[in-house]
Amino acid sequence: MKIKPFLPSSAALLLLSTPAHAVLWSAGHGDLGLEGDGGVLEFEVHVGEDDPATVGGLPVSDTGYDPADIEIAVANRQQLVSTNMNLLNGIGISSGDLFSFLPNSETLSDSLGTPLLGFGLEELDSTEWGDITFTLTGVSGPGLFSVYQIDGLGDPTFFFSTALGGITADDFVTLPAGIHDDFNFAFTEEGIYDVTIQASGTYLPAMGDLDGGLRSTSGTFTFAVVPEPSTALLGLFGGLALLRRRRA
Amino acid sequence: MQLICVNKFLPLLLVGLVPSTKAVELDLLYGHYEIQTDYRPGSGWWLGQTYNQNDDFNDRSQIRRLEASTTKIVAPPRAITVGNAATSFLLPPGQPLWLLNQGFQVGNHFLGMRVVIDPFVFQTRVGTNYTNSGTGSVSMRLASVTGSGPDRSGKFALWESDPFAGQIVYFNSNDGITADDEIPTLPVGTHSHFNWGFTKPGEYKISIEAFGRLRPDGDPTSMTETFTFIVPHTGRLAALDAELCVSGTDIALVPGDRALGVAFGPRRSFVETTATTSGPPGAAWQTPLRLAAAGWAVPDHAGISAILASSGADLGSGARLTLRAHRGPGHVIALADSGAVLFDSSDGFGPADELDLAAVPVTGTLYFTEKGLHTLEFAGDAQTEANSMTKDTGLVIRCGAGLPVTYTFADWADSHERTHALPPGTLASPSGDFNGDGRTHRLEYLLDAADVSPVTGGSATRALLEPGTGFGRMTFLRDLYKDPLLGTGLQLQSGFSGDLTAWTYLTASKVGFPLEFFETGADQGNARSLLMMRAIRRQTPVSGRNFFRLRGQ
Numbered sequence: 001m002k003i004k005p006f007l008p009s010s011a012a013l014l015l016l017s018t019p020a021h022a023v024l025w026s027a028g029h030g031d032l033g034l035e036g037d038g039g040v041l042e043f044e045v046h047v048g049e050d051d052p053a054t055v056g057g058l059p060v061s062d063t064g065y066d067p068a069d070i071e072i073a074v075a076n077r078q079q080l081v082s083t084n085m086n087l088l089n090g091i092g093i094s095s096g097d098l099f100s101f102l103p104n105s106e107t108l109s110d111s112l113g114t115p116l117l118g119f120g121l122e123e124l125d126s127t128e129w130g131d132i133t134f135t136l137t138g139v140s141g142p143g144l145f146s147v148y149q150i151d152g153l154g155d156p157t158f159f160f161s162t163a164l165g166g167i168t169a170d171d172f173v174t175l176p177a178g179i180h181d182d183f184n185f186a187f188t189e190e191g192i193y194d195v196t197i198q199a200s201g202t203y204l205p206a207m208g209d210l211d212g213g214l215r216s217t218s219g220t221f222t223f224a225v226v227p228e229p230s231t232a233l234l235g236l237f238g239g240l241a242l243l244r245r246r247r248a
Numbered sequence: 249m250q251l252i253c254v255n256k257f258l259p260l261l262l263v264g265l266v267p268s269t270k271a272v273e274l275d276l277l278y279g280h281y282e283i284q285t286d287y288r289p290g291s292g293w294w295l296g297q298t299y300n301q302n303d304d305f306n307d308r309s310q311i312r313r314l315e316a317s318t319t320k321i322v323a324p325p326r327a328i329t330v331g332n333a334a335t336s337f338l339l340p341p342g343q344p345l346w347l348l349n350q351g352f353q354v355g356n357h358f359l360g361m362r363v364v365i366d367p368f369v370f371q372t373r374v375g376t377n378y379t380n381s382g383t384g385s386v387s388m389r390l391a392s393v394t395g396s397g398p399d400r401s402g403k404f405a406l407w408e409s410d411p412f413a414g415q416i417v418y419f420n421s422n423d424g425i426t427a428d429d430e431i432p433t434l435p436v437g438t439h440s441h442f443n444w445g446f447t448k449p450g451e452y453k454i455s456i457e458a459f460g461r462l463r464p465d466g467d468p469t470s471m472t473e474t475f476t477f478i479v480p481h482t483g484r485l486a487a488l489d490a491e492l493c494v495s496g497t498d499i500a501l502v503p504g505d506r507a508l509g510v511a512f513g514p515r516r517s518f519v520e521t522t523a524t525t526s527g528p529p530g531a532a533w534q535t536p537l538r539l540a541a542a543g544w545a546v547p548d549h550a551g552i553s554a555i556l557a558s559s560g561a562d563l564g565s566g567a568r569l570t571l572r573a574h575r576g577p578g579h580v581i582a583l584a585d586s587g588a589v590l591f592d593s594s595d596g597f598g599p600a601d602e603l604d605l606a607a608v609p610v611t612g613t614l615y616f617t618e619k620g621l622h623t624l625e626f627a628g629d630a631q632t633e634a635n636s637m638t639k640d641t642g643l644v645i646r647c648g649a650g651l652p653v654t655y656t657f658a659d660w661a662d663s664h665e666r667t668h669a670l671p672p673g674t675l676a677s678p679s680g681d682f683n684g685d686g687r688t689h690r691l692e693y694l695l696d697a698a699d700v701s702p703v704t705g706g707s708a709t710r711a712l713l714e715p716g717t718g719f720g721r722m723t724f725l726r727d728l729y730k731d732p733l734l735g736t737g738l739q740l741q742s743g744f745s746g747d748l749t750a751w752t753y754l755t756a757s758k759v760g761f762p763l764e765f766f767e768t769g770a771d772q773g774n775a776r777s778l779l780m781m782r783a784i785r786r787q788t789p790v791s792g793r794n795f796f797r798l799r800g801q
Binding site for chain 1: 350354358413440
């Protein structure tokens with residue numbers, strides 16, 4: 001007798017009651033992006049705008065995901081040997097330590113096989129929105145988390161860094177509407193990080209309102225900081241949807 | 249014909265015109281632009297500057313293309329920095345460096361390289377190998393760097409900052425230009441940002457060759473395009489060294505810096521002084537003086553045409569310069585090297601203040617009796633072969649006695665108070681308006697280089713219709729010392745409106761769009777000063793009403 005593969009109703013209910021299953025974004029360009037239709041700010045993770053990104057092991061073009069539905073793979077762990085104390089202190093390591101990171105350059109992210117991640121404000125009409133400030137409001141994870149850029153003189157600017165005094169009022173980055181910029185995302189330990197970011201700015205058509213047109217939204221982004229995956233591990237992460245319990 | 253910014257009689261014909269996307273000369277001073285490489289089978293290559301009307305890279309219809317031959321990239325104040333050990337591949341540490349940063353900075357260029365080419369047209373290069381796998385790639389090679397910047401030993405480099413705070417250098421003219429000066433692999437459909445660095449003021453004509461091999465046989469194809477970058481001069485002068493120049497119907501008193509090799513258009517420079525140790529009675533500040541009518545033989549012309557700056561007024565029939573007005577506190581006295589008085593404002597202005605600039609330059613020293621901001625206004629009179637012309641007003645030189653070009657609002661208020669014998673503090677409030685002309689002291693300070701006085705007023709703007717484009721524009725002098733476009737502190741913002749009620753202002757964060765609404769440069773010449781003429785321009789709306797204004801924030 002052929003047994004039809006089916007899930008017992010109780011298991012089906014179990015599936016339905018586990019709302020969050022996320023796909024894994026493992027390569028290609030994408031942004032922590034903001035939409036602002038009708039003056040309402042909303043986060044989405046937008047991938048594959050220029051070239052297709054790799055999500056769930058498959059090429060995906062120009063697609064937006066709810067932050068809860070996508071995890072960002074950080075499968076690049078390297079040793080940092082440096083005398084640049086600002087860089088080491090911001091990441092939260094000593095020279096010679098390993099750290100995991102997403103590089104902010106297309107050439108490096110291509111060669112290392114990582115996502116290229118930025119903040120994307122291109123969906124916001126620059127005539128309707130003032131500058132947007134992204135504020136780090138929460139990080140849960142096994143290690144320290146930082147977001148930085150290196151300027152042309154080799155000087156790092158840490159926009160977010162839990163290594164520098166935990167989460168403080170200095171953990172913010174402000175960008176004009178319409179702009180998109182890529183950043184280095186660094187993690188000291190392997191594991192799962194949930195990073196909560198608040199975005200706020202002024203919706204100019206509503207500046208005359210009682211609230212001055214101030215709008216904000218919050219999003220939690222999940223980074224899966226993993227060791228360089230073996231082929232088998234790649235199959236596990238890339239081919240299947242991850243079942244995860246959404247934390248309250 | 250003096251055209252006004254509001255033209256109710258604008259013919260419908262002009263309203264319907266599609267503005268030319270090729271003819272407009274544009275200065276890009278800050279904002280997000282790309283050096284873009286296009287290739288389409290059948291039509292071939294196109295390289296130029298581009299931007300997106302909506303920043304949506306997926307939508308090629310939103311890409312707006314600018315011709316490299318008419319588009320200049322000018323380094324803004326935000327780019328001014330100093331090299332360190334990390335940039336020693338380009339210049340010695342501690343030397344001035346103009347850096348267009350790889351990461352976004354308010355008030356700086358955010359200049360990327362973008363390749364808009366379909367997949368599977370080009371082979372993909374890895375190292376020195378080309379294959380028909382992948383989606384394809386092109387390479388960018390630095391072919392040459394020429395112009396007045398390199399001619400005064402200015403160097404150019406393009407590099408990437410890596411996450412380890414290291415530098416991946418692609419182009420570097422400091423160690424010579426060879427086949428190694430390349431970005432070997434830019435995948436089709438890619439967009440990358442880089443650091444662009446320059447080490448001296450002047451013009452840099454950077455020729456870049458895009459090349460690749462076509463599928464399936466690897467046929468090579470390439471195109472070279474030249475991009476113009478300008479590093480502005482400071483406009484600061486340590487002497488009043490000026491030539492009376494004439495060309496056609498134009499006459500100008502053109503100051504410059506001989507050692508640096510630059511001549512400045514009107515109001516594009518600022519003479520600074522030293523304290524007087526010995527001079528005529530009352531003299532407190534001084535600067536060397538040299539006046540002639542031979543024209544300039546220098547490579548850089550900032551805010552003035554090369555022809556005018558190089559055409560001396562003395563063609564054998566005399567050239568005369570007469571001081572007609574002095575605006576500033578105290579008096580100004582010029583003494584020749586011999587000790588003879590050249591001009592002295594304390595006894596009024598008249599024929600005795602006339603200088604004959606023919607034959608030999610007049611050399612001496614210019615003295616000021618009081619600290620402050622001084623505007624010297626001259627009349628020039630030259631007999632050319634064709635005609636003789638006189639300009640009674642407008643040959644203006646600005647000086648700071650005891651004040652650098654970076655003078656503060658408080659310095660400004662104090663100087664104008666003493667000039668007009670006002671009680672101290674009269675002009676101290678930035679939001680005040682002593683003369684009731686509708687412009688705050690803040691705005692008048694921001695426009696001081698244009699001779700806008702908080703007491704006597706003065707016009708700072710000129711509006712006109714661009715012929716043939718359907719655009720209107722308003723020109724004004726921007727002093728980048730007072731507002732370096734950082735989005736903080738005092739800001740001079742240009743804006744437009746169609747109904748005098750709803751205004752849109754451009755700011756350090758709101759750059760506008762070059763072919764839609766934008767603040768561009770309005771300077772002649774191959775060079776720029778940090779005192780630069782700008783123009784806010786916008787296509788005339790269907791209503792025919794195009795209003796522009798400046799505000800001080």
